[in-house]
Amino acid sequence: MAPDLEGRSRWGRALARLSDAWLAFAKACIAGMAVLVTLDVILRLVARAPIQGAYEVVGLLGALALCGALPHAQRSHAFIVVETVTEALKGRARALLQRAMLALETLFFGLLSLQFLAATQAMRVSRQVTDILHLPVWLAYAAIGAGFLSVTLVCAWQLVQPLAREGGDVR
Amino acid sequence: MSAEVAGLVGVLAALLLMFTGANVAIAMAAVGMVGVSLFVGVNVGFDSLAPTIFSRISNYDLAVLPLFILMGQLMFASGGGERLYAAARAWMGHLSGGLAVATVAACAGFAAISGSAIATAATIGAFALPEMRKAGYPMGFAGATVAASGTLGILIPPSVTFIIYGILVNESIGRLFIAGIAPGLLMALGFVAVVVWRERRRVGGDGRPPRASSRERLRALGGLAEPALLLVVVIGGMFGGVFTPNEAGAVGAMSALATGLARRALSWPAISRALTETVVTSAVVIFIIAASAVLSTFLTVTRIPFTLADTINGSELPQFVVLGLMVLGYLVAGMVMEILPVIIITAPIFAPIVVNMGYDLVWFGVLIVVLGQAGMITPPVGVNIFVVKRMLREATLGELFRAVWPFVGVMGAIVALMLAWKGSIDFFLGLFE
Amino acid sequence: QTTVLRFSDLFPAAYPFGQLSAQFAKDVKERSGGKVEVQVFPSGTLTPPPQCYEGVLQGLSDMCQAVLAYTPGRFPVMESVDLPGYPTNSGRLTTRVANEIYQKFQPKELDNVKVLYLHAHPPGSIMTVDKPVRTLDDLKGMKIRSTGLSARIVTALGGSPVSMPITQAYDPLKRGVLDGTDGTFNTLKYYRFAEVTKHTTMATDVGYVSTFAVVMNKAKWNALPPEARNALEAVSREYVAKAGELWDRIEREGLEWGREKGHDFIKLPPAEMERWRAAVIEPLYADYTQRASAAGLPGADIVKAKRESIQRHAKEFPALDVPGK
Ligand code: NA
Numbered sequence: 034m035a036p037d038l039e040g041r042s043r044w045g046r047a048l049a050r051l052s053d054a055w056l057a058f059a060k061a062c063i064a065g066m067a068v069l070v071t072l073d074v075i076l077r078l079v080a081r082a083p084i085q086g087a088y089e090v091v092g093l094l095g096a097l098a099l100c101g102a103l104p105h106a107q108r109s110h111a112f113i114v115v116e117t118v119t120e121a122l123k124g125r126a127r128a129l130l131q132r133a134m135l136a137l138e139t140l141f142f143g144l145l146s147l148q149f150l151a152a153t154q155a156m157r158v159s160r161q162v163t164d165i166l167h168l169p170v171w172l173a174y175a176a177i178g179a180g181f182l183s184v185t186l187v188c189a190w191q192l193v194q195p196l197a198r199e200g201g202d203v204r
Numbered sequence: 205m206s207a208e209v210a211g212l213v214g215v216l217a218a219l220l221l222m223f224t225g226a227n228v229a230i231a232m233a234a235v236g237m238v239g240v241s242l243f244v245g246v247n248v249g250f251d252s253l254a255p256t257i258f259s260r261i262s263n264y265d266l267a268v269l270p271l272f273i274l275m276g277q278l279m280f281a282s283g284g285g286e287r288l289y290a291a292a293r294a295w296m297g298h299l300s301g302g303l304a305v306a307t308v309a310a311c312a313g314f315a316a317i318s319g320s321a322i323a324t325a326a327t328i329g330a331f332a333l334p335e336m337r338k339a340g341y342p343m344g345f346a347g348a349t350v351a352a353s354g355t356l357g358i359l360i361p362p363s364v365t366f367i368i369y370g371i372l373v374n375e376s377i378g379r380l381f382i383a384g385i386a387p388g389l390l391m392a393l394g395f396v397a398v399v400v401w402r403e404r405r406r407v408g409g410d411g412r413p414p415r416a417s418s419r420e421r422l423r424a425l426g427g428l429a430e431p432a433l434l435l436v437v438v439i440g441g442m443f444g445g446v447f448t449p450n451e452a453g454a455v456g457a458m459s460a461l462a463t464g465l466a467r468r469a470l471s472w473p474a475i476s477r478a479l480t481e482t483v484v485t486s487a488v489v490i491f492i493i494a495a496s497a498v499l500s501t502f503l504t505v506t507r508i509p510f511t512l513a514d515t516i517n518g519s520e521l522p523q524f525v526v527l528g529l530m531v532l533g534y535l536v537a538g539m540v541m542e543i544l545p546v547i548i549i550t551a552p553i554f555a556p557i558v559v560n561m562g563y564d565l566v567w568f569g570v571l572i573v574v575l576g577q578a579g580m581i582t583p584p585v586g587v588n589i590f591v592v593k594r595m596l597r598e599a600t601l602g603e604l605f606r607a608v609w610p611f612v613g614v615m616g617a618i619v620a621l622m623l624a625w626k627g628s629i630d631f632f633l634g635l636f637e
Numbered sequence: 638q639t640t641v642l643r644f645s646d647l648f649p650a651a652y653p654f655g656q657l658s659a660q661f662a663k664d665v666k667e668r669s670g671g672k673v674e675v676q677v678f679p680s681g682t683l684t685p686p687p688q689c690y691e692g693v694l695q696g697l698s699d700m701c702q703a704v705l706a707y708t709p710g711r712f713p714v715m716e717s718v719d720l721p722g723y724p725t726n727s728g729r730l731t732t733r734v735a736n737e738i739y740q741k742f743q744p745k746e747l748d749n750v751k752v753l754y755l756h757a758h759p760p761g762s763i764m765t766v767d768k769p770v771r772t773l774d775d776l777k778g779m780k781i782r783s784t785g786l787s788a789r790i791v792t793a794l795g796g797s798p799v800s801m802p803i804t805q806a807y808d809p810l811k812r813g814v815l816d817g818t819d820g821t822f823n824t825l826k827y828y829r830f831a832e833v834t835k836h837t838t839m840a841t842d843v844g845y846v847s848t849f850a851v852v853m854n855k856a857k858w859n860a861l862p863p864e865a866r867n868a869l870e871a872v873s874r875e876y877v878a879k880a881g882e883l884w885d886r887i888e889r890e891g892l893e894w895g896r897e898k899g900h901d902f903i904k905l906p907p908a909e910m911e912r913w914r915a916a917v918i919e920p921l922y923a924d925y926t927q928r929a930s931a932a933g934l935p936g937a938d939i940v941k942a943k944r945e946s947i948q949r950h951a952k953e954f955p956a957l958d959v960p961g962k
């Protein structure tokens with residue numbers, strides 16, 4: 034296990050706070066989604082007047098909840114990993130392999146955040162909006178880009194930590 | 205290099221990355237991106253990442269998936285799982301293998317209000333394992349019972365796996381849910397037969413709790429009030445036309461919240477923990493689905509799915525050989541790795557082939573889910589076994605995996621039944637339609 | 638040598654428009670003397686519908702058949718074509734109007750791609766499960782599947798819109814989650830709506846339209862040899878007409894299918910139809926004009942041109958009716 038983000042490093046503490054904030058945001062999105070869909074169902078039944086734009090807002094909330102939960106998922110090692118080979122290895126070889134994979138993940142999350150930020154600009158230019166409420170889609174792209182950027186930072190932080198003394202596991 | 209070879213190399217590269225311990229989602233997306241870059245154009249591979257991922261994660265059907273997990277989490281947090289198990293125990297605990305029978309029954313019951321196999325095993329296991337320990341059950345067997353019965357969570361509706369499959373192959377989620385009920389109950393019966401047979405063979409059968417009194421039994425039934433209410437609201441509302449299967453998760457989660465609050469069994473920290481579990485679990489799954497879309501895009505560009513379909517349709521291979529190979533592939537893949545990513549990649553590729561052979565996609569969906577269940581408990585990688593192991597010190601992984609085979613046998617029997625009887629799906633659907 | 642073009646089609650291969658795409662591929666190959674090979678990826682397998690257009694811009698696909706309304710806000714001029722107000726329910730009329738609006742305004746919004754051909758499905762109607770809708774008051778509060786523009790129409794008519802893709806509507810109609818759905822007549826047959834609905838209110842006068850664009854990546858287009866471009870353009874020109882005719886053919890099939898299944902087609906008397914039109918048309922055009930003008934476009938001119946185009950061609954493309962026995 035890698036040390037968690039708390040601890041003595043200022044960066045670690047800042048990232049812990051960032052990932053907590055994202056997590057709270059993601060939880061709010063899911064809670065909001067549950068309320069919105071239920072209200073929509075109830076209003077449709079009772080008042081025969083559903084909530085305008087609920088459908089598109091649910092889709093956006095889902096996307097936002099996903100990117101909000103990712104920093105915490107990375108931090109708490111929640112991602113699905115096949116450990117058949119790593120578990121068979123020992124000592125330095127294992128540590129190196131894990132580190133290489135963490136480097137790959139850092140690189141890829143970094144790339145994703147850059148791509149989402151670039152796409153944000155493309156979406157702004159395209160003026161694409163949502164169906165009913167005409168919400169600008171680029172806002173969602175920007176939020177998702179920021180989410181991926183935060184995961185990248187968490188990954189990078191885990192990558193630069195000194196090898197833990199016992200066994201050197203970074204996961 | 206021909207397109208098909210390039211695609212095959214890509215799949216192998218993704219597998220290699222996965223087995224060297226990369227984040228499964230990133231292994232798929234990275235290979236897909238590199239593949240598109242080499243095959244279509246460097247900037248295309250990079251630029252299409254964001255829209256490909258966005259179009260999946262903002263999909264309504266996928267967005268509501270966490271709510272099916274939240275429903276079970278809230279039910280767990282408010283003690284619904286405990287009461288469910290207590291009721292099953294009061295009614296069945298004194299029988300031969302009674303506590304294990306009660307475990308199967310409680311899992312089947314919880315499966316009807318939870319969309320996830322892991323959550324079902326963890327929820328019921330938390331209460332069933334200590335009871336079985338006290339009664340002197342061999343813990344390898346007890347753990348295997350929990351792990352296997354927990355997989356009913358994805359066969360008995362609602363089911364996250366059916367939702368994902370329905371999105372991938374564009375099949376009605378409502379029909380898939382209905383189709384899961386009969387095989388789910390059948391499988392539960394099969395598990396009951398397994399545990400009774402195991403317990404009869406075991407010497408004695410001592411340590412069984414005494415038969416509960418009628419009063420205790422009635423009181424335990426009272427504990428079933430909320431799970432039963434939730435079941436009626438969710439399953440009844442869904443099939444009775446009050447809301448769509450997609451909306452059922454939200455209604456279920458809000459109902460679980462309401463009953464939990466009414467019983468004063470839900471504190472704010474408990475709700476907050478349930479939300480954390482929900483968002484992290486679902487984010488991991490949804491990220492895999494989004495990432496797999498990047499790999500699928502590459503495979504589609506290489507036309508592998510079309511070539512494969514044409515090759516199989518044009519070949520003289522008998523249907524049972526093709527289906528047998530698919531089933532074998534899922535079984536083997538399910539042994540060595542997490543089965544969900546395998547389903548996510550292969551379902552859209554196999555679906556047209558299956559349709560071309562004259563099978564219903566709902567039939568294939570049930571088949572895939574049952575095979576997925578098997579993957580969750582077969583060695584060496586079986587998530588539900590891992591979940592149980594975390595709650596169990598006395599049994600080794602080896603003991604758990606050895607004890608699980610009779611349950612896998614029941615799953616195999618259902619697969620065999622479905623393979624042998626094409627019309628089984630109409631029968632399953634007809635029972636509840 | 639041969640240029641291979643990846644064509645991302647949102648229609649399933651078995652749907653008549655999926656078959657039309659396959660035919661298009663064949664024609665292009667033949668007419669270009671084998672120089673251009675169009676490789677169709679049906680059912681959004683290469684890029685799902687919302688990503689269809691973006692996929693062409695980025696070069697993931699070389700061409701696509703996109704529904705312009707799936708990326709709202711991107712095509713403010715062409716959006717006007719989708720607004721209701723067509724006096725006849727012919728897909729040839731809607732297709733003609735779409736092409737005339739495109740020709741007249743040469744909208745900047747489509748400058749990033751090469752437009753091969755445009756077509757538009759005829760205005761939709763409302764199909765209901767149990768309750769026949771004969772007046773505007775009957776529709777009050779009924780749960781009608783509809784998305785985007787059509788949801789706004791349903792709301793304006795006093796109905797209660799339920800958002801879901803039309804491909805998912807069958808089951809909710811059967812179970813009673815929905816009281817009805819909007820849709821073109823061909824859905825009675827091709828989405829099997831005749832099995833789960835009993836009535837169709839023929840309200841195409843206020844029905845929404847969807848514009849489809851078959852477009853190509855611009856760089857890929859520019860890189861084609863001139864003969865290949867000529868062949869593609871010539872074939873595409875023919876497909877404007879073919880698409881319009883195909884819409885009318887499958888609409889007739891849908892009507893015929895409904896009649897055979899004993900489906901009840903309700904025609905609204907002119908006075909009642911006028912109430913429906915009053916509830917929907919002017920408010921939607923006013924909203925459109927205002928939004929288009931805010932985006933710096935000649936909103937009023939576009940609306941005027943559209944109405945003139947309709948007037949010019951309405952007689953040429955008469956309404957389709959339920960066939961007699
Ligand atoms: Na379930």
Ligand code: NA
Nearest residue numbers: 538539582585
């Ligand atoms: Na396994």
